[in-house]
Amino acid sequence: xxxxxxxxxxxxxxxxxxxxxxxxxxxxxxxxxxxxxxxxxxxxxxxxxxxxxxxxxxxxxxxxxxxxxxxxxxxxxxxxxxxxxxxxxxxxxxxxxxxxxxxxxxxxxxxxxxxxxxxxxxxxxxxxxxxxxxxxxxxxxxxx
Numbered sequence: 001x002x003x004x005x006x007x008x009x010x011x012x013x014x015x016x017x018x019x020x021x022x023x024x025x026x027x028x029x030x031x032x033x034x035x036x037x038x039x040x041x042x043x044x045x046x047x048x049x050x051x052x053x054x055x056x057x058x059x060x061x062x063x064x065x066x067x068x069x070x071x072x073x074x075x076x077x078x079x080x081x082x083x084x085x086x087x088x089x090x091x092x093x094x095x096x097x098x099x100x101x102x103x104x105x106x107x108x109x110x111x112x113x114x115x116x117x118x119x120x121x122x123x124x125x126x127x128x129x130x131x132x133x134x135x136x137x138x139x140x141x142x143x144x
Contacts, residue, residue, distance in 0.1 A: 004111040004128055008135040009104055012142040014097050017105045018071045020141065021095055030141040031134060032059060041065055045076040057082045063090070071097055078111065081126060084119040107138065 010017050020026035027035040027047060034048040048059040055061065060079055067075035077090045091113035098106040109131055114124060 001112060002114040002124075004114075004124060004131065005109065006131045006135045007106060007108040008139045009100065009106050010139050010142050011104055013102060014071045014099045014105045016142070017107060017138075018074075018097055020138065021074055021097075030137045039065070039068065041068060053082070062088075066092065067094075073097065080119070080123045084123055084126075086119045086123060089115075107135065109135065 012020075020029060022037060022039050024035045024037055027037065032047045032049045034051060036044045036046040036048075038044045043065045045063050045065045046060050047063075048061075050058050063077045063079055065074070065076055067073065073094060073096045075092060075094045078093045079088060079090055080086050091111050094110045094112075096108040096110070098108070100106055111127060111131070114120060
């Protein structure tokens with residue numbers, strides 16, 4: 001099974017890092033300028049990267065929370081950027097939170113559900129780069 005993985009260590013408690021991934025205010029602090037998050041299984045997990053675009057092309061519209069383990073794991077469906085023909089296909093992104101100590105958290109991201117060929121390869125390359133940036137911005141958000 002093909003998987004994309006990224007991880008970082010954040011200088012914050014698990015509770016603080018969890019809130020950063022699971023609230024609109026938290027997401028806006030490191031990930032994107034706007035979001036819609038309904039923190040329940042089946043709830044929306046929509047991150048809006050480009051507010052100038054029409055609805056449906058702003059970000060992760062239509063993505064849902066698949067699983068929640070408070071302060072341990074968040075699993076969401078994830079779509080592709082609008083420039084790819086597989087825009088409406090979905091992968092699964094799992095973000096795990098592990099306390100190293102009271103003030104440091106390891107965050108592991110695992111994206112699965114990849115297919116082969118065409119824009120799936122382009123999508124993998126895109127997210128391999130972008131998730132690295134997201135994890136770096138998350139760590140920087142708490143290093144201030």
